[in-house]
Structure formats: C-alpha cells, structure tokens
Amino acid sequence: MSGALRIPGAGRLSQAKTARFSFDGQSYSGIEGDTLASALLANGVHLVGRSFKYHRPRGFLSAGAEEPNALVEIKRDAARKTPNVRATVQELYDGLAAQSQNRWPSLAFDVGAVNDIASPLFSAGFYYKTFMWPKAAWKSLYEPKIRAAAGLGVAPDQPDPDHYSARFAHCDVLVLGGGAAGIAAALAAAETGVRVILADEQAEFGGSLRFESGAKIDGQDGFAWAQAAIARLKALDNVRVLSRATAFGYYAQNFVALVERVSDHLQNPGRDLPRERLWQVRAKRVVLATGAIERHMVFADNDRPGIMLASAARTYLNHYGVAVGRNVGVYTANDSAYAAAIDLKKAGVDVAAIVDLRDNPTGPVIDEARALGIEINFGRAVISAGGKLRVTSMTVQPKNGGGERTIPVDAILMSAGWTPSVHLFSQSRGKVAFNDETKRFVPGTYAQDCVSVGACNGTDGLSATIDEAYAAGAKAAKDTGAKAARGTKPKVDASESWSRGMLGAAPGAGPDTTVKAFVDFQNDVTAKDIRQAVHEGMRSIEHVKRFTTNGMATDQGKTSNMHGLAIAAETLGKPIPQVGLTTFRAPYTPVTFGSIVGHARGPLFDPTRKTAIHPWAEAQGAVFEDVGQWKRAWYFPKGGEDMHAAVDRECVTVRKTAGLFDASTLGKIEVVGPDAAKFMELLYTNPWEKLEPGRCRYGIMLREDGFIYDDGVVGRLAPDRFHVTTTTGGAPRVMNHMEDYLQTEFPHLNVWLTSTTEQWAVIAVQGPKSRDIIAPLVEGIDMSDEALPHMSVREGRICGVPTRLFRMSFSGERGFEVNVPADYGQAVWEALWAEGQKHGATAYGTEAMHVLRAEKGYIIVGQDTDGTVTPNDAGLDWAVGKKKTDFVGIRGMARPDLVAKGRKQLVGLKTKDPKVVLEEGAQVVADPKQAVPMKMIGHVTSSYWSENCGRSIALALVAGGRDRMGETLYVPMPDGVIEVEVAGMVFFDEKGERLNG
Template structure:
C-alpha cells in the first residue's frame, strides 16, 4: 500500500495498483486513481504552495476544481508541461512529474516569504498609491519587479507536441453535473426517448457520493448505485456520458462549451488520440445540476497547510483512503462538518475538538458527537492558529473573546455551509435571487431554456432533490420534443439532515490588527480586513470592492470567496447583502488550456494559407507572393536581375502596350438567385438593377446602415433571376454575412437564395490592346467583337472545351476580359491562355502592377481608398447612387446632415511638384507646413505609386473639401523634408476612356 497515511480498508482504490511520481524532484509512490492532492496527502505532504502576494505556506484546501492553493506545474516529458494545474483535478499516472510554483529557492524556504512580514505595506489597493511616484520609477524600477513577481506559474517555452480535437454536437437535453441530481435527471430524460448528454468533470459520476458514504440509494451504497447508473446510461443509444469533462461556458441559445481531458490521466497515451477535446454543443434544453461548494470559515491563520474543507477531508478518506491528520480539529457553522469528524473518528483518527460557532447545532449530530466522546465547544470560535509549514495548534475562545485555549492539532477541518454553484446559471444571463435564511444566492429569473436542480437550486433534502431532478428531466425532454413516458423512480436515504450554515466569522481579527490575516480569497491573498478597508476607502459597490481588493477575480471566479466578501462588505456598510450587489460569474468556469480552445488552429493551420488554382504555375514561374488576408497572391514576376520596381515597371508597360494576364481568382463571388433576386439587389446596393438586362454588368456600391461605403464590385446579370456578384478579396466573407443577415432578419419575405462561389471559380483577367486577339482562338461559341460583346457584358461559353463565364470588364483601364472557369480547370485554362499570350509579348503580372494600373485610372479599392467613414459622394461615386431609388440599405444614413455638409474629406488625385517623388501611403497632408504644431491635418494619402506609363508619380488622397481645391498646392510633411503636391483629378491615364471600348 502506498503512503504512510493510507487507512487500511478505506477508500475505493486498489492497493495493488501502484504508480510512481515525483514532487519537486522527490520520488514518491501512489495508487492508480489517486489525484495529485490525495497522493501528496498519502505521503504526509501538506505544504503544497506559496501564496501569491505574501508568499505564505499553503496547503491543499479542497478536493475539487475550486482549489485555490495547490496549483502545480505538471509535466510528462520535455514539451509536455502545463502550469497552474489544480492538484485535486489532476489524476496520478506512472511517471508524472509534479512541481510546485511561485517559490525560490525552494517550497519550504522561499525568499519571497519576507512579504509576509511586510504585509502592513501591502494593504488592499496599495499598488494604486505606491507606484505613482517618482514619475519615472514605474518604468525603470517598479514595472520590471512587478512583472517578474506577477503571475502564477511559468508558461512552457517548448512547442506542445500533442494535438487537440474539436467536435460539434446537438442533443435534446444536456445535463451539466453527474451527481445524484444529474444522474436522476439524465435517467428521466433518457427514459422519455430524448437524446441526452450527461457531463461531469470527475473521472466517475457521483458528485457528493465521493465523500458521503452515509447515503443509500435503492437499497445499495450510493457510490455503487452511481457506478451502476453510469453503466446503464452508457449502454443507452440515446445517451452520451462524458466524464473528465468540464462544462466551462454557457452561451447564447443554449450553446454549451465542454472541455474533455482525453489522455491526461494515462501513463502511456496513444499519440494518435487527442490530449483534450473541445465540444461545442447546441442543446434544445439544459439541466444544471452542478451542486454546491463548501464554504470555509474566515478566521486568523485559516490558510496554514493542514487546514482544509471538511468535505475535502471526507473525500480523501472515503474515496482515496487517506487520513489528512491524526490529531484533528473541526471548526464548523454547519452540521456537515460533524460528519467529517465522525468518519475520521471511525477511521481511528483523534478528534481533538469540534468548535461550533453556533449556539444551537443540529440535535442529531450533536448527540452523536457526544456519544462518541468528542469534545464539542458550542458558541466558540477559532481565533488563531500556529504552525510554520503545517498547522500545529488552534486557539479556541468563546465567541467574541480575545483569548482562549490552545489545542494541539495537525489538521483543521472547516465548514460554514454550502454555496450553490450558480456559475453556469449566471453565465446563461439568468438573474439570481437571494435566500436570506441560508445566506446564499439561488437561480431566480431564467433567460434561456434551462432548469437548475438539486443543491445548485437550493434544494437541501436528498429525496427532494432527486424528485426535483426526475421531474426536470421529464419536463425538459418533453419540451424538446420527446414523446415517451418517464417511469424512473429512485428512493434514497442518508444519515443526517443538515442544518445551519452562515457566512463565516473573523473573530480575533479586528480591523486595527495589522498582522492578523483571516483569509477570504486564498488565491489573491485577500483578507477580511482588506474588504473592510475597501469600504472605508469609499468602495460601496461590490464590483468596486472586487477590483480594489481583487477578491474573487481571475481563475477563482468567486467560488470560495464571493459570499464571504459580500457578507463582510454588507456588515461594514450596514446594508443587506442584495443591496451590496453581486459580481459577475464569467466563463470559463475553470481555466481551459489554449490547446483545447485552438485545437487544430496552430502552426501552419493557425492562419491557413489559401492558394488559388493557379498558384503552382505562378510559383514555378518565379512569382513573388504577398499575403492578402489568408490568400497567397502573386505580387510581381521578376526576371533575372530585376528588383521589384523594375519588374513592376516592365509589367505596367507591357499591359498597356501589349497585354497581361492576371490571376483574379481571389475576388469574392456570390450568386444571388430567385424570383426576387432583382428586388433584393435593389435593397442591398445603391444603384438600380431592374433595368439591367441579362448578359450585362454593372458596377455596384454597397453601404452600411450609417451610409458609409462597405464594399464594391461588378455584378453580372446571367438571367432574370440570377446575378453573379464580385466583391473585394478581403470583403467576401463580410459581404456574404451582411447580405445573409439582411435576408434573414429584414427581408425574409423575399424568395432569394445566396451562395458563396469564391472557391468554385478560377478567374483569369486578360487586359491590354491584344486581349481580344489572345482569347479569340481559344473561346468557343462566343463572339468577342465589340458589337456582340461590348464593355460591361457577360456571356457563357467554353474555352478549349472548359465551361466558362466570360466578363467583358477591366480593372486596368484597357480592353479587358475576365475568364471564369471551374476551379479544377483553373490552371489548364491559364496555361492555354498563356500559350497564346506569351508569343505575342504579353506578360503575367501581379497585384502590385494591378494596383498601379487601377490607380492610373482612378479606380478605388475599398478599404484602402476608403476608411469606413467615406460616403459614395466622398469617393466621387455619386453617379453610382440611383437618383430615383427610395429605399436601400444606408439611404437614410447617407442623408444625415454631417454626411452631406461641405468640407468633408473627398477623394482627389495628387501630383508631386517633383515628378520623381513618390509619396508614402498614410502620410498626412497640410495646407501650411510652417504652421505651429500640432498642425491642422487636411487628410492623408490613400494610394501612391510610381507610374511608368505616365512618367511621374501618382497618388490619391482623402482631403477636406478636396474637389474645391483642384489646382491648389498642399504639403506632405515628412521627418526629413516637406513635399509639395498639386491637387488634381483622380484619373491620370486615358482620361476619355477610349482604350476600354475598342
């Protein structure tokens, strides 16, 4: 048997199944099924950590995920390290390495422990006042020290070699919590025929049955009943049982986040299996059966190693077979603590005393305690403890007294009652109600389709909780559509019905005692006096108190500390607890690893690269690529000896003089289909679509509701009920979402269907004087003459036998065509076109050349030449707004007074006085470079290039009152010089557009 503190015949683990582990380099033994916490306690180790602020010795406080102290660095081998793992939640396996955190040079001797003696200087909120002076001290003195000391644990630096998984699921009923109530609810829901997912964070179902061995259900031991029900539920085809799985978040419309630990408990995990799995579940109904969390007592020195919750001591004894001490003191304000004393007494441990803060404990537990010869001190309080690395004594006095009797102990068990675990209910946006009798918050007003049952709903009686859960399971299953009858009956009994429960106490820790530390929040070293100080400092809202003291913040989320903090603030303020307020319980319920959240989205998949169907050809022909969103786009094609500028200049000349082909596959493409397609287009775009004939195209602008330009693109009408829309490359997803949002919420009466086809079409733009000559021998069934296929036309045909949609359009200001072919044929179509184009002297060109060519023609790029505050008129596109249209998205927004006032920034062209000077994009523009600083900025440069075809630099800019400044000289201040520019039209090349219509 492993460990000196194992009690023969106790617990549910198999003595023959042992495992080796190390703690801070020390080799120890444990039993399979142990948690790290139980394994340490079995080896007599209570010192587990150092506190965050004061670096006080800390021990294991709980047996659940609410553990605030025993946070360890857990590793299997190099690269498989995880900090801040809660000792009760981590299962032991052979070879696990456990390392304590936040101590130096060792856990037993931490140099940071000096902070404990400097505690009077570290009162709550001290950092708001201490680091204000001298002025430069924060940057050079305080910040480096604070950043070095802050945080819990050390993030691993090696690449995580494990992989993680993600799964989506739907169910009729999801049950959160696998205790007695959760099992009963799942049985009832499943019995009606509903699909059920039952989730619990522990390795086995059972909840409170882990520690409460006095419960009998259906005539058998409670934990054995839970095991049998697990087997029964797991065998049902309509039930999924997930253990080692935490419900960490409850989001809108019954969307539930689950984190499943798949292999973290295995000594030799299958490397093909994920380490953890993220479940994203949409449930028709949710039953919350998350139980309750035992509250600690607040008294001076309540944080020493060896002091823990009474239920935790019962768990370690009854489930793991480990005694937490041999001379045990119990400090209680609730009957449940007595049962811990009874169990330990029966296991041979000496109960030194039960100190009950109440005047009237439950008669049944009091009678049994005295019958066992246990000293019960009613109406008393623990006013202090002693012990360095483990508690050695407690001082007990009559309630309110300042001195009392010293009692030798090596462990103290405490309980001030139970706090319903309402975290998930609160995350669902439900409103809590205060139960004044028991000093607790309970689920009140529901916001989603869920029900709370059992202890988390304040239902205290065991049989009452079971009946409530069965009723809820049947009700929620039928609400989700199940039609069967529920025949589940469960009969249960337990030794005692509990009474009592209070917020806690802080006897012996007066507000003026600088050194007495009665801890409310163990994780953040928040004491009762810190709460009182916050109130004296003027913090009257619990949210302000929380932030001033850090009580209940971060990973704790108030599990242990929240009610205590509220009660102390309530006492000092002289207000009832509900008037003090309640802090927000945020997701996640317990920390979730980054690996679980991002699962496959890391490395090459963190930001997946999208490649066009023509990418391989472009790569083989020397293209230099740039990232445009997720897309890899050919930037330019340098020839040997050319730099980027030389390559782009050559490509620009070639397109204007001969032709160029360009991969435009990344353009967003959406099909709008249906009898109301034209009506929908009229509502989504500024211009009209009723008059657009099939086979013709039109440039369209899309606005947001506020009247600002959202996206643009050319739209082709393929038939009366079908439009082919193009969007900007970066705008494709948001435009699709924008249109779908309006279709579903504002225009659901329209018979229209939207389909994203970006990935379905490869697009090859052929631009330049010889574009028609290049395509003529390749196309089939299409007349390319200007009469048959004028500018802004679309026709369907074939290219070398490949189905094709051919658009007569240009973004270069030349005779142009855009060939759309199915993506699988993209490279074949490109190679066919290149085979004709190359001998003619044409070139392949990239995005940089495309930008220069379009800027020469004054064509805008939404997102570059607009900034989210530009209207169609600002961009010089008023002609694209239908003059007779009475309704479209953004029509009212664009009529707002501020959007039609004079002096707005307008898009104009700029020519530098020195034709060879190329402006920097984003550079600011002023009227007078000699004005005092800060200067008044008139606008900024949006696009700027050297134009080989124009023989000078060109630029576009948003300038206040820009069109009224034509011919004016403005200035662009740079760090080393001031550049003079002349305001001009945005079109720099072929102003009459003659080259387009040939």
C-alpha cells in the same frame, strides 16, 4: 507502499497500480486513481504552494474543484506546461511531474515571504493608495514591478501542441452534477426514454457519496450504488454520460457550455486524442444538481498547511485511503466535522480534540464521537494555529474569552457549514433568495427552464434529496413530452445529515483584532481587510469585492464569498440580504483558451481562398499577397529580381506586347429575370435599360447616403441577364446589399441573384498583342474591332470549353477578360500562356495591375475612395444617369454637404522631383511654413513608381482639387517637405488611343 499515510484497508484504490510521480524534483509514488493531492498527502506532503500576496506557506484546503491554495504547474514537456492546476483535481498518472509556484528560491525558503512581515504595507486596496505618487513613477517603476511580482504561475512560452475538439449536442434533459441528486434525476428522466445528458466534473460519479460512509441506497453502500446506477445509465441508448466534464457556463435559452478533460489524466494521451473537448449543449430542460461546498472557519493563521475542510479529510480517507495526519484536531460549528473525526478515529488516527463553537449540540454523531472516546469541547473556539510550514498546534479558548489551552496537532479539520453551489443557477439569470433561518442563499426566482435539486437547492438529507431529484427528473422529462417513468425510485436505507453552521469571523478574529484570519486564501484576504474596506467607505458588496479582491481569481470565492459577505454585513450593521451577493459569472472553474478556440487556429482560423490558377502561379515562383481571404499573385520575380524590378518589367511588357493576369477573385453576380434591367437601374447610378445585349458598362453602386459603395464592369448577355462584376473584397457585401433591396424594398421585381464568383475563372489578357494571343484558341466569336468593340461581351468557346469573353481593359491597353468555368481555369491559362510566349508576353501580378490602372487614373474602390467619396468627388459624374428618377443613393447624393463647394476631389499628383515616390496616406498641405498642427487639405490615396511614365505617379483626394490644376502643394514628411503639382488623373495615353491599339 505508496506513502506512509496510506491506511491499509481504507479507501477504494486498493486494486490499482502504482504510479510514480515527482513534485519539485522529488520522486514519490502514488496509486492510479489518486489525485496529485491524495498522492502527496499519502506521502505526508502538505506544503505545496505559496500564497499570492504574502507568500505564506500553503497546503490543501479541499479535495475538489473549489481548491484555492494547492495550485501547481504540470509539465509534460517544454511546450506542455500548465500553470495553476489544482492538485486536488489533477489525476495522477505514471511519470507526472509537478512544480510548486510563486516561490523563490524554494518552497520551504521563499524570499517573497518578507511580504508577510511587511503585511501592514499590503492591506486591502494598498495598490490604490501606495503607488499614487510621484505620478510619473507609475508607468516607469510601479507598474512594471507590480506586474512582475503579480500573478500565479508562469504561462507557457511555446505554441500549444495539443489539439482541442468541440461538439454540439441537443437533449431533452441535461443533468449537471453526478452526485446522489444528479444520478436520481437522470435515472428518472432516462427511464421515460427521453434524451438525457448527465455530466460531472469528477473522474468518478458519486459526489459527496465519495466520503459519506454512512449512506446506503437500495441496500448498497452509497458510492457503490452510484457506480451501479451510472453503469445502468451508460447502457441506455438515450443517455450520454460525461465524466471529467465541467459545466462552466449557463447561457440564454438553456444553452450550457461544458469542457471535458479528455486526456490530462493519461500518461501517454497519443496524438489522436484531443486534450479537451468543448460541449455546447442545448437542452429543453436542465436539472441543476451541483451540490454544496463546505466552508472553512475564519480564525488566526487558519491557512497553515495541514488545516483543511473536514469533508476533504474524509474524502482523502474514505476514497483514497489516506490519513491527512496522525494526530488531528477538529474545529467546527456544525455536525459534519464529527463524521470526519469518527471516520479517522475508526481508521486508527488519533483525534486530539473536537472544538465545537456551539454550546450544547446533541445528535447521533456527537454521541458516537463521545462513545469512541474523542474529547469534545463545546462553546469553545480555536483562536490560533501554531506552526509555519505545517500546523503544529491549535490554541483553544472559551468563545467568550477565558483561559487558553494549546493542543499539539498535525492537522486541523474544520467546518463552518455548507454553501449551496448556486453558480450555474445564478448564471442562468435566476435570482437567489436568502433563507434567514439556515443562513443560505438558495435558488429563488427562475429565469429559464431549469430546476435545482439536492444540496444546491438547500435540501438537507439524502432521502429528501433523492425524493426531490427523482421527482424533478421525471417532471423535466414529462415537460418535454415524455410518458410517465417506468422505473422505481432509489430507496435510501441509511444516510447522514447535518445542520447549519456559522458565517463570518470566529471568536478571536473579531473587529478588535489584527490577526490574519483568512477569508479568501487565494487572494490573501483576511477578515480585517473586509472590515477595512467597509471603514474606508465601500458599501456595496461589489465594491468590497473589488477593493479587497475577495472572491476573485481562479477559485472565484467558492469558499470565501459567504464569509466575506457576513463580515461586511456585520461591519455595516445591515442584514446579509441587504448587502447582497456578488454576481456569479462564467466560467465556474478556469477554462483553457485551447478548449474555447478548438480547431479554429493556424490554417483553420480563417478560410484561405485560392484561385484555379493558383498552382500555376506557385510553380512559377510568384510572390503572393493576402487580399481578404484570397491569396493573389503579387508579382512574378525572374532570375533574382526584386519586387521593384519585377513590377517594372511586368508593367513595361504589358504595354509593349501583352500580359496575362489572374482576375478570378473578382466578385461575380448573375442578375437574371424579366425585371433584371429595372433592378440594375435601381442598384447602380448608370442607365441600363438601353444597354444592348452584348455590350458592357462600367457601373457604380452607391449606398443610400450617396457615397460610392462598389464598382465594376457589367455585361448584358441577354435582355434578362446581366453578368455583374464587383471588387474582390466587396463581393459578399454587394450580394447582401442587392438581396436586401430585392427582398425588402423592391420585392415586386421579378429577379434572381446568384453569386458566381467561384464558378468563373477569369484570365485578363491585356496589351497590344492580346487579340493575337486569344484569337487562335477561340471558336464562334468574331474577334474583329467591328464585331467585338471595346466594352462588349460574347459567348462562345475557347480551347473547346464555354467562355464569356469580355473585351474590356483595366490597363488602358487593348484588353480582354476570358471567363471560363473554374475547373478549366488552369488549362485555359496554360494554353493562353503558351500562345503568349510566342509574342513575349508576361504574367503579371496585382502590383503591376495596380500600377497600370493608376497610370490610367482608374480608381480602386476602398483605396482611392473611403466611404465618404461621391461619384462627383471621384470624377465619375459621367457614370450617373442624369435622367433617372430613382436609384439607391440618388437622394443622399443631393444632400447639401455632398454638393457643397470645396469637397475633397480625386486628382493626380506629380512630384516636382520625378524620382520621389510619395507615401500612400501622406497628408497634403497648401502651405508648408504654417505652424504645427498644419491644416491638412487632403491625402495621397495611391502612389507608385511608373516605369512606363519614367516618373512617380500618385492619386490624391484634395479639397477643391479640380480647381487647383497646376497648383503647387506640399506633402510634409519626417525627413523633409515634398513639393507636388496637382495634375489630371490620367498619366499615360491621355487620349485613350491604346484601347484599340
């Protein structure tokens, strides 16, 4: 038998199989279909955790998602450890292993419980006051200690091996909550034929029908009716039914996020199942049928294990067949707890007494309880509970004072009334309204196309609920354009109903007491703490919440908010609506990071872009660097070379013979159309109209503010066609910039823009032997200097495939850039490589490319410029068309500050000691002897060892730099000041003769 407290014949799990599980190393057996909570209770285990602050022993308060106490760690293996799992929600599977949290060395004996004795030190807001001095101790002592002591559960320390999926879904009517109301609404909507999604957080549909033994619908027991209705809905093509799916966030325009727990309840989920699935649903109409949550009674020591909500005890009995005790007491302020007493009594459990705060309530449940011989005490209160690890007694007193009486019990079932679950309504930005008569916040003003039905709308009684929900479901469908429903409304044959209840502290926990009467179990907030917050000046409920932490943490105050509010309102002497309700925020219940992240992790976090030539470089043992999303070959080490040696060799070989470089990542944009040249004139500083087809030009693009935005070589292929190149990182934003101007400022221009970055593979062949390498493979292009001078472009064929062959150089050597369709990139590279081998050419990577260009003083936008550099600052005035009357940036460039004297200008720096290589980003000063902080006059933008120059080289932005030629400046570093001389930007072949060399 699966537990001594399993009642034969009770509950709905009788057909199921035994499941073995462990809790804190102890083995137990339960039944498939149990939750961890019901299985532990069947074995008589109530003590399952220690509270957050005082480390008080805690048991199960609830049987659902609102559980504040019974948080455990579920461990599948070393990497699959989930802390803070609500035992009331976790479904049992064979082999489940759970551990209690927040206790040391054991659950029954916890050293941290000393906090309970020392509790006067830890009253509300203690951490705002206690640790204020000495000030220095906060960082070194208090904060680390508090952080170590704080928190519930331990986060896993290994990467999550599970995977998580995500789905987008659209529907006409989304019904959230699968109790009687939700099912009725879904039936009404589904019968019209519109697309319906019905979701519920539980494994089984039915909501409160799980415990309401008195409900009969369409001639069936309520829970059985729910299962039959769900089966009908599942059979419809227009309906999707999601169980174990919690709607945790309600966002703008009826966008609802749900998390479906796909495999946490399975013994062996298998690799093909995700752990969870995130549903992002866009619905035309939303029906909220989220029900209500029972509140506890606020009295002294109301947190002892064994004290729980009446509806929870009923759920454990009527659904799971488990008695939560053998001799239970009941403490209530409304009728619903009577039903629990009646059900337990009928199941053979002793009910010691019902204690009812009300004076003379009447009604059928009271009559029935009396008829069963249960002792009922009206007008009395439970003023305290006995026991420590488990409740042993309740002490009863007339509510206005008088003689006490202690009744032995092993469980107390309590009900202070029901709180409508307006969380999702409130998240939808709807405004709640307080009903003074029923003392409930219910949906008031709606902000979105949704409707609340049933208990979450403050509707009492099953009949009224089904009427309201069915009508709302039909109307929601109709609003989306559906025809009238063809089905029939479910008929309620019998139901339960109960009245209001109370808010706030019960007698014995009033303002004149210092007892621990818990309002918020998860944060250990007592009635006294709330009053103290008000006494210390908190007026807004939001301040009370933050000062006491009432309603915070993982349960988000599902059971505590209303009690806390009532106590604050009473202490303030204000009506409840004037004090206001705290804001409900997503998520409704905790959501794993995994479900939010989904597949977007590891290699799928961000795309990795590889060029057509990447596999060749990889095979050659290239070391890669990340440039944006691109992987680029950084250098090609040979025979044990380090980076320094490899780069030196590559740089020297390029200038001596030749080198091949994969430049495919360069951004490429095809600018085409009758007005292409006019467009280029407007987007670049340079003149383009007169550039002959077949020629190239180095172009500079500015933003409207006059600062350099991008650069690149542009080839004119035809009067109406430009092949524009951009920086590797700049391609998307340059395209966006061009489209923006074309569409919105210059829409009269007849131009088309096409990104061709990935269409062309680009192989740079640079060096004195470059022409000799390329020429044998080229057809239809005259490669002579006369026919193909520096900065020209021709179309022809190479290795039999089409090419756009650019004669251009980013190294200062005779150079070419061979563009071929990307699919042929590697084949052409290999053919060129074979030719190159005959001449002793090298492959070179981005590092050598950087060194070679720096030797020539060619800038890299984004490295030597930073968004505050004008063409003049960069020494590129020659590239600005002086006769032009308009281009983007022409006016910005003329702003007073941009033409002022003393601006930072790009210059070369030579270290006095040629062996010393400056650090990029290092600051430059004029006088190293000045006091710190020194006046910085510039910084190093590029710096390398140049094997070709036999010395270090650097570029720097220096105030008034071009007027400082030959001046000595200083670069202060932690281990000494480096002397530098201001020089021109060109370090190698100043005359540029090698372009034709």
